[in-house]
Amino acid sequence: MDYKTRVTPAKEEAVQALMDEFKEYDGFIFADYRGMTVEQITKLRKSLREKDAAFRVVKNRFAKIALSNMEMDSDEHLTGPTAIALAKGDGANLVAKDLFNSAKDGAPIKVKGALIDGMRFDAAQIEAFSKLPTRLELISSLMGTMKAPVQKLAATLLAYVKEKGGGALGAAKEE
Numbered sequence: 001m002d003y004k005t006r007v008t009p010a011k012e013e014a015v016q017a018l019m020d021e022f023k024e025y026d027g028f029i030f031a032d033y034r035g036m037t038v039e040q041i042t043k044l045r046k047s048l049r050e051k052d053a054a055f056r057v058v059k060n061r062f063a064k065i066a067l068s069n070m071e072m073d074s075d076e077h078l079t080g081p082t083a084i085a086l087a088k089g090d091g092a093n094l095v096a097k098d099l100f101n102s103a104k105d106g107a108p109i110k111v112k113g114a115l116i117d118g119m120r121f122d123a124a125q126i127e128a129f130s131k132l133p134t135r136l137e138l139i140s141s142l143m144g145t146m147k148a149p150v151q152k153l154a155a156t157l158l159a160y161v162k163e164k165g166g167g168a169l170g171a172a173k174e175e
Contacts, residue, residue, distance in 0.1 A: 027087030096130035
């Protein structure tokens, strides 16, 4: 006897609602959430909302259909109880950090993998990704490195002016 899933309007609407929500995001991190308390999930969701992200528990079948309709393949991650952390833009790094920090804080969450900007990541790769500095941290580090020589030149010139008696500054003080 063949088993066929009956497609109902309610199921179609649920898949369409998921697709509409998923289209707003470009990072999907899949995690096993079994054993998490309501308090732990609420704390994680609050933390992710601050980063313009979301944490959704969805039916695997609906998520598979929605993602495949969006031309994203994620079948290997959608097995067993699965929650999806949804991230926008460069926020995927911060979302991954939050998931791993929740695990460090005692939450029994296990990251399975991710789809970020159309690229697949397994659990080890997403953990390494979470340890990378964010885009803004990299930019500030670069700016600090670029500013250092100019700052040293300004300090050297100021010391020279003070040593020679002030130059234009000394003339202005005499008047």
